[in-house]
Amino acid sequence: MAENSSEQGRPLTHFQPEVAYSPEKKGPQTIEIVADPVSGEILKSGDPRDVRLWIEAERSRAEALEQKQPQLEVVRGGLLIPGLVDAHAHPFIYSGLKLHDPIDASQVETKENLIEHLREKAKEKEGGFLVATDLQTGKIRDLTREDLDRVSAENVVVYDPSYHGCVVNTRTLNEARKFSGDYERVARTKLRGEILDDGHLTEDYVYMTWEMIEAAKSVEELARMTKEEFDRSLRRGVTSLHDLELGTYNEVIAYLLLRKEMGDKFPVRRVFVQPRTYGYMQGQMDELRRLGLADQIARGEWGLKLYADGSFGTHTAMVSSPYADGHGRGAPFFTDEQLNGAIRLAREEGLDTAIHAIGDSGIQRALRLARQWRSMDVNADDLKFRIEHFELPTPTGEVMQEVSDLGIWVTPQPNFLLDYVYSDRLGERVKMLCPHREMLGYTDRVMFGTDGMPTSMLFAVWLATHAPEKSQRLNFEQALLASSLTAAQYEGENRGKLVEGQKADIIVADRKLEDILLSSAVVEDPREVPVSAAIDALEKNIQKVYLRGELVHSK
Ligand SMILES: [Zn+2]
Incomplete structure (x- = not known):
């Protein structure tokens, strides 16, 4: 602790859980832990008596060296497990999807209804991409670029549920052609799939529309x-x-x-x-x-x-x-x-x-x-x-x-x-x-x-x-x-282990969690799980x- 020269002694966290589980050990453990937020590591872990003796030794050492005493924050009780x-x-993809703010088309069964629905949504929007997902391709088979031109003069993209394909309007089709050409040059790759005059895009060209939507944000x-x-x-x-x-x-x-x-x-x-x-x-x-x-x-x-x-x-x-x-x-x-x-x-x-x-x-x-x-x-x-x-x-x-x-x-x-x-x-x-x-x-x-x-x-x-x-x-x-x-x-x-030298990523939970996780109940049919x-x-x-x-x- 010779490096410690701050006014306050160094802050340490002393965990005194009722029970702990460390994945490399079998069954519940009775241990205490000292963690250091500066190094980010577990400094001491083990039998509660050993841990307290270690703390005493640290205190005596600080005293002998005329240093500040470590500031111990005690966290008592509960269940302790390593961070998960x-x-x-997919934190980035899901955030990107939220940016798209897509319209759910899964309940729309005819082309006319879809176009009507999208036109309504387009009125509420101030430009930018109008994005719809879950096109019912089994029911609406013949959606084309010209249909989507009736929705809006801004960008319109309608994805099928698997994202294997999408349909775009004329403006988006033209931009996608240019964008894809530029992309191929930079990535030095040949895109796979189709980009058709009727506004249908498949495979890599579907991803190109994602690139365009996110690049606009x-x-x-x-x-x-x-x-x-x-x-x-x-x-x-x-x-x-x-x-x-x-x-x-x-x-x-x-x-x-x-x-x-x-x-x-x-x-x-x-x-x-x-x-x-x-x-x-x-x-x-x-x-x-x-x-x-x-x-x-x-x-x-x-x-x-x-x-x-x-x-x-x-x-x-x-x-x-x-x-x-x-x-x-x-x-x-x-x-x-x-x-x-x-x-x-x-x-x-x-x-x-x-x-x-x-x-x-x-x-x-x-x-x-x-x-x-x-x-x-x-x-x-x-x-x-x-x-x-x-x-x-x-x-x-x-x-x-x-x-x-x-x-x-x-x-x-x-x-x-x-x-x-x-x-x-x-x-x-x-x-x-x-x-x-x-x-x-x-x-x-x-x-x-x-x-x-x-x-x-x-x-x-x-x-x-x-x-x-x-x-x-x-x-x-x-x-x-x-x-x-x-x-x-x-x-x-x-x-991942609750032992010395490991990163101190730790969860403290109410012991009710242990009851739920260790109960011997069996889910007979996962479809019934709320x-x-x-x-x-x-x-x-x-x-x-x-x-x-x-x-x-x-x-
Ligand atoms: Zn995944």
């Missing part, structure tokens, strides 16, 4: 909204997260702005972009340097986001036996050529690789890519390969053996157990979704995330520990491990959240 990590989050506003999202995460006990896709170049800038502004309190530990966006960033390095942001692009923090398939909601997740309601077997997203190109890029640039794969056939595609990635003599510990969602990994034994052999990390979402609503299309297969316990039988490399559906890690832990099937159900320590320490190990950070009430019942027990030893939320 959401290893699959203020990037500072996007950063501000995302920072609010971070605050909400902290209140939910999430102290770190992995952002599984910055969707646009504006989101990249907002990311770098916030990273610079927030320093070591910036919660995002890993960030992913599609190869297209990565290329565009490289092409904009001069601008990023001019903005003073280029040095915020940290080596080892970035990865590529790839897509093997789609989602159950839109019947686009790839499945080996057809959907029960007659919608085929899903569809690949990225082509093999795109996937292979991305692996080469990841290797050249030292990027992690995250591939979205949901259906069993989608997961097989991801595994094929991983095999190839392995055969390129890539050191598994340098370049990390992870499969996102990993929702229907069947046949589970075979798939998990390969995941383990290849050193793959998987990031399932326990809250996708709510996908029992898709028993209409999956039939009995819903019972094979999210087999967390079987996964952990083969590998430790299982990280939980929420995908923002809903954005509650405590709810994810609760669902994983109360899941209907034995193959899905974890005990509390296993669920906590997948929600804290494992992601830290993926990052190579000292975090989601927001369940989340509230969990999260209202959070009393204090510490980030790097600093109190960031208290109620």
